[in-house]
Amino acid sequence: MHTPEGFAELLLLLLIAVGAAVVFMRLRLPAVLGYLAVGIAAGPTALGVVHDVETIRSLAELGVVLLLFTIGLEFSLPDLARMRGALLGLGGGEVGLAGAAAFGAALFLDVVVPGTPAIGFAGALVIAGVVAMSSTALVTKQLTDQVELGAPHGRAALGILLFQDLAVVPFLVVISGLAAPGEAGIGIDLLLALGKGVVAVVVILLVGRFILHRALSQVAALYSGELLTLSALTVALGAAWWTAFLGLSPALGAFVAGMMLGESPFRHTMEAEIRPFRDVLLALFFVSIGMLLDLTVLPEGWPWILLLFAALVAFKLVLILILGLVARMPLATALRTALVLAHGGEFGFALLSLGLSQELLPPAYGQVVLAALLLSMAVAPLALRFNGPITAWLLRSRRPAEAPAASPAELTSTDSDCVLLVGFGRVGQHIARLLEDAGYPWRAVDMDPVRVENARAAGAPVAHGDGSRLDVLRAAGATDARAVAFTLDDPAAVVNAVESLRNERPDLPILVRARDDAHLQELQHAGATEVIPETLEAGLMVGSHVLLLLGEPAEAVTDRIRAVRMGRYELLRALFPGAANVDPEALELRAVEVPGDAHVVGVAIDELDLGARAVRVTSLKRDGERLEPPPAETRIRGGDVLMISGTGPDLERAEAALVR
Incomplete structure (x- = not known):
């Protein structure tokens, strides 16, 4: 059978990615760093292990689609309505202010650095979109793994990320319009994109409410994990295809479909079925991001790369922190939100790729921006992993009352x-x-x-x-x-x-x-x-x-029951066997009368060698009186009747030891 070259490359890439993930996780570092490193090393300008880059990127895009679908499952429409403050206030503020600042800085460079290729209005707009974005895939995956997505800073970060993802659509429309202006103009193109978005969302919600819920009920009634897996994949990919067909982001459709099912009883099952596919494809996504870097740019451009990286991280950190404080977040929550979002994102790469392909941005600048984005994404997993300890360290001099804390409403929401x-x-x-x-x-x-x-x-x-x-x-x-x-x-x-x-x-x-x-x-x-x-x-x-x-005082009865429970039901577990007993592992009770000449006569109960550690003496009958349990120091006499508990074979050995 002929094996396609792309299949061999994919297999090799997965093997290297697994090895890198193991090494990084052994070092207590996020596996995402290993995937990025594999992508950089396997890229066309490094070892050149992979030639069929487009196939890898197509599979990687499916990972983002499945990620957004599972995120949508966590947030139903009522949840989204409750998040409108973070979505519109924080998200709109971050995209608007970050984009405006980056746009102004790019045009300012054209003026103060003469003799270099001009960035221009269109190039500045590309840079504005790139700077405004953070990585939805990286943040949501790691916060989910750390069980922080439902925390106050996780919800705030998700609101900002969702607004960024929605803002990608108008950025793509405007950048495409500047490269090849349509007859109707950019304004009409934007309105058309908005109309398509409304149609896409309405159709997905209607199909979900009137068709999918009933269909999934029928599938669940069959108790088939295979059918549930196929159903989950079909829903996610079908919604992604629908929005892509309308010229919108496939991830947007997957998110809306997940959100629509977030109110259904199948959300946890579908998330569990999707997770293995999502995690594998997301690994390929981060590998494909690393492949974008052109290593030939590093020798000459590294000072600019480091400068742009530092400016990007510092600016986004300060901006999101200020926005959080303006929104009356606790200082710790605002700082943690800023830490998890102070980097570039995958949609920034998409905007940058479009700008370079349409020649709206000089290639030399594009590679510097790309390298700075990759560097920020390489550092981001560390900031995400340690956002709590970093915040605690930065706020260590503050009073305990101002330490990170969640309000009652926030605790309820998580x-x-x-x-x-x-x-x-x-x-x-x-x-x-x-x-x-x-x-x-x-x-x-x-x-x-x-x-x-x-x-x-x-x-x-x-x-x-x-x-x-x-x-x-x-x-x-x-x-x-x-x-x-x-x-x-x-x-x-x-x-x-x-x-x-x-x-x-x-x-x-x-x-x-x-x-x-x-x-x-x-x-x-x-x-x-x-x-x-x-x-x-x-x-x-x-x-x-x-x-x-029988008239026993209620307090005495309660004490007896409590004692049995404290003893892990040991008193009740051993039973006298009947004719129908067939379980050789069940605990049994057996009464053994000690002969007067038995070698155990005079031996204390706690010194008995019953031939099996699992056998216990539960009671002792002597002269018509019963001791339950007998004191450990009680010495055995001839004629004593010992009640022992254990499994059948152990009891046989113990009885033989007592009577010999």
Whole structure:
């Protein structure tokens, strides 16, 4: 079979990218830096590993499309309405002021630096658009990985980024119009682009509301992960194709489609299905960005590159900080927002590429700007990763009262104080009602589409998703929740989910409901904070009522129940076997009478060698009296009846040790 050359190049690029990502992550640096380095090294002006650059770029664009789709899933229309301050105020201010300052600076250079190629009005407009943009792909991916996208600075940054993405359309129209002015003029072209945008959004929203929601309900009812994956990809790529067909950004269509589904119960499931494709293609996106750099420019242009890089980062940092303070953000939030956005972006590369191809900007200037943008994007992952520590260090001399803090409204918006219920059946709904009565917010994921639809119709915050999968739990906000409660009936899947979740967040309270005690120890070893076996709890409740009916004081009954729970149900786990017992791993109780000549006579209970560490002495009967549990220093006498607990094979060995 013939293998296309492009396939071999793509495979080689992926292998190098994986190796670079491993090295950078071992050094505790963001993998994005490794991808950029691979792109620079593999580019046409370096090693020249890749010749089919266009194929790589096409795949990379799909990564941005899927990224914007998953971002849209996180923000429904009501969420966007609540963000209008950040979207219009901060976003409009950043794009307007940054663009105006860059435009003026470019024209000023034409005047003060004579004898160099003129930038001109059109070139200055290109530079204005480039400077105004930050990297949506870089910021949203890393803040999502760091669980900061829902934080105050994450939401503010996202609002600015969304406005920047929307502003790309008029920039593209104006720059294209300056290169080849249409008969109707730029103003008409802008109005036409705006009209196309409105049509695109309305069509996507209508199709989503009246067709997609019903279709996805039918797909979810089949419980097929494969169909959900295909559905998610079809929705994202279909919306991107629609806006591209109208001459708009494909990423815009993907974002609107995701936002439209953000109010549906399938948002977490679709995000989990899309994530693997998105992450692979985004890696290629950052590699393709690195390939744009022409290394032959560096020997002569490096002073200008460093100067432009420093000016770009410092200017955007100060501008966004001031805008945040004007918007009455806390100083720490404004500073963190500025840190995560003080760099260039992928849409800046698109505008720069268009300007160079239309000869609106001198090539020498274009490569200097490109190198400065790449340098800013290379530094950006570090600023993103350490935005919190950097802010704390810069504000270390301020009073604790002025340290970074979120308002109650901000905390509510991030859902970081919610309890996540994994499974919304009988037990999950009981827990939800108790939480509501106590005033604690909660949300849930469940695999039954009918149950999810009914719950959402009643206003309950329930989403569709397989709660045994870590990616679904992440999408549902498990790593940022106040506590997680598993009520699923699949013990093996829950054990894996608990173990993965515990590795993600060691301090997270995880409660697991189990049918019985068969998997109790396994769940505890996996990292469950509490395991509540239904059968044992039922026995406790019935037993407590019996004691109350017999006249036992309520306080004494409560103390007994509390003691059993504190002992992790050890008192109740071992049972006398019956004829139907078939589980060799189940804990059993066995009564053993010690002969008068047994070698254990005179030995203290805590010194007994029962042949198995898992066997315990739970009670001792002597002279008609029962000690439960017997004191550890109690010495065995002939005729004592010991009650021992353990599994069948262990009990056989222990009994043999006691009677010999």
